[in-house]
Amino acid sequence: MNILVIGGAGYIGSVTTELLIKKKYRVIVLDDLSTGCDFLVHPKSIFCRGSVLDRKILEKIFTKYKIDLVYHYAAKTIVAESMKKPIMYFSTNINGLTNVLEVMIEHNVKKIIFASSAAVYGKSKSFPITEETRKEPCNPYGASKLCCEQLIINAAIAHKINYVIFRFFNVAGSSITGKYGMAKKNPTLLIPALNDCLINKKKITIYGNNYKTKDGTCLRDYIHVHDLAQATICGINFLKKNKSAIFNLGTNKGYTVLDVVKMAKKNIDPTLKFFFAKKRDGDPDKLLTNAKKAQKLLKWKAKYDLKKMIISDYKFRKKYGKFFK
Numbered sequence: 001m002n003i004l005v006i007g008g009a010g011y012i013g014s015v016t017t018e019l020l021i022k023k024k025y026r027v028i029v030l031d032d033l034s035t036g037c038d039f040l041v042h043p044k045s046i047f048c049r050g051s052v053l054d055r056k057i058l059e060k061i062f063t064k065y066k067i068d069l070v071y072h073y074a075a076k077t078i079v080a081e082s083m084k085k086p087i088m089y090f091s092t093n094i095n096g097l098t099n100v101l102e103v104m105i106e107h108n109v110k111k112i113i114f115a116s117s118a119a120v121y122g123k124s125k126s127f128p129i130t131e132e133t134r135k136e137p138c139n140p141y142g143a144s145k146l147c148c149e150q151l152i153i154n155a156a157i158a159h160k161i162n163y164v165i166f167r168f169f170n171v172a173g174s175s176i177t178g179k180y181g182m183a184k185k186n187p188t189l190l191i192p193a194l195n196d197c198l199i200n201k202k203k204i205t206i207y208g209n210n211y212k213t214k215d216g217t218c219l220r221d222y223i224h225v226h227d228l229a230q231a232t233i234c235g236i237n238f239l240k241k242n243k244s245a246i247f248n249l250g251t252n253k254g255y256t257v258l259d260v261v262k263m264a265k266k267n268i269d270p271t272l273k274f275f276f277a278k279k280r281d282g283d284p285d286k287l288l289t290n291a292k293k294a295q296k297l298l299k300w301k302a303k304y305d306l307k308k309m310i311i312s313d314y315k316f317r318k319k320y321g322k323f324f325k
Contacts, residue, residue: 001236002065004028006052006100007073008045009036012115012171014180016071016229017042023233028065030057031074037183039323052096055103062107069111069236072100078188079119079139083281086140093144094151101155110161111239112152113232118169118221118248118287120146128290131167131246139282149246162244164235168228169221169250169289173309174316176226181316185324190260191222195314198269199321206257208279212286217257219286221250224304224312234298250289251302264310 003020007013008029013036020027021044029041032051041047046065050057052074061067075093076082082089097114104112119142120135137143152163172191174181182192197204209216231249238245255263265272295301317324 001068002026002028003069003071004030004061004065004067005045005071005073006030007036007075008042009033009038009040009047010073011182012168012225012228013071013073014040014042015175015225016073016232017045018175018177018180019229019233021045028061028067030061035184035325037323037325039320040180040183052099053092055099058099058103059106062103062109067107067109069113069239070100070104070109071113071232072097073115075115075145077117077141079141079282080188080280082139082141082144089140089144090147094147097148097151101151101161104161105155105159111163112161113164113166113235113239114148114152116149116165116167116246117142117145118167118250118289120149120167121287123284124287127286128252128288129248130290131248131293138284156244162239162242164238164244165246166228166232166235167246167248169223169248169287171225171228172222173224173226173304173312175229178312178316178319181225181313181320183320183324190220190257191310191313192317194260194264195310195317198264198272198314199318204261204272204274205277206261206274207277207283209276210279213256215256215258218283219254219256219288221252221254221288222306222309223250223302224309227302227304231294231298231300234300238298245293245297247294247298248289248291249294250291252288252290253306254286254288255306260306260310263306267307267311268314
């Protein structure tokens with residue numbers, strides 16, 4: 001099976017590629033390296049540098065490598081940036097997916113695995129969040145992902161495509177081998193941002209302390225990137241049965257920002273300091289999922305805990321930080 005991983009030089013894409021190659025799949029990686037890093041390109045993959053917005057390079061790849069299945073991980077993903085640049089987020093995320101689907105249809109490729117986000121649920125008041133929970137995104141990033149989901153669902157009906165859409169909750173950690181992870185110099189996600197502060201002996205900024213949680217800081221459901229990648233591998237077998245579905249991926253365990261900070265202090269550096277800053281626009285109080293559907297239909301379950309996420313990310317950043325963008 002020839003699998004195209006779009007965004008395979010990025011965080012989740014690189015970890016997934018490593019597992020796919022371990023499973024003996026032939027992997028073609030497409031990445032423009034705008035946010036991805038060349039050192040995250042797996043040496044046994046076939047690397048094509050280019051953008052998902054470039055229809056011509058997609059057509060060349062599908063023609064040359066006879067693609068059987070597409071993993072689509074390329075997107076603009078930063079919530080705060082999406083609040084400032086909504087047009088860019090809608091344009092990039094939706095147009096990129098449109099190109100992929102059009103080329104898939106032209107080449108009779110019937111299987112796609114798409115990375116969506118818990119951001120589609122917005123400020124949900126229903127917990128834990130299931131796949132049927134009302135979708136009310138509260139930022140352009142989440143809204144663009146929901147539009148992408150609808151685009152896939154409608155294209156699937158019209159063109160007999162099978163899809164698996166994963167709504168990722170907060171992803172953290174590095175691959176189990178330690179070779180692939182979040183390679184950003186100034187990350188916005190909590191755990192890599194926290195570890196960046198630990199390594200550089202800086203205070204961590206906590207945005208907001210008056211959310212409706214036990215300690216006033218945001219509560220999130222964290223999932224280890226290796227567990228997430230394992231679920232997406234399970235998605236291949238699901239698609240082989242010519243089925244389609246949407247899955248939440250999380251652990252159903254909530255941790256506040258202060259919980260994460262305390263875990264880092266306990267296991268890495270007790271001298272870590274923090275300070276509170278103003279809330280960021282578009283951040284809901286809580287995001288906590290129910291992943292029973294994925295556990296049942298994909299025969300999958302998360303294995304790694306918050307401690308493993310923090311420590312593995314710390315080691316990855318410590319070792320490879322000089323290569324980050």
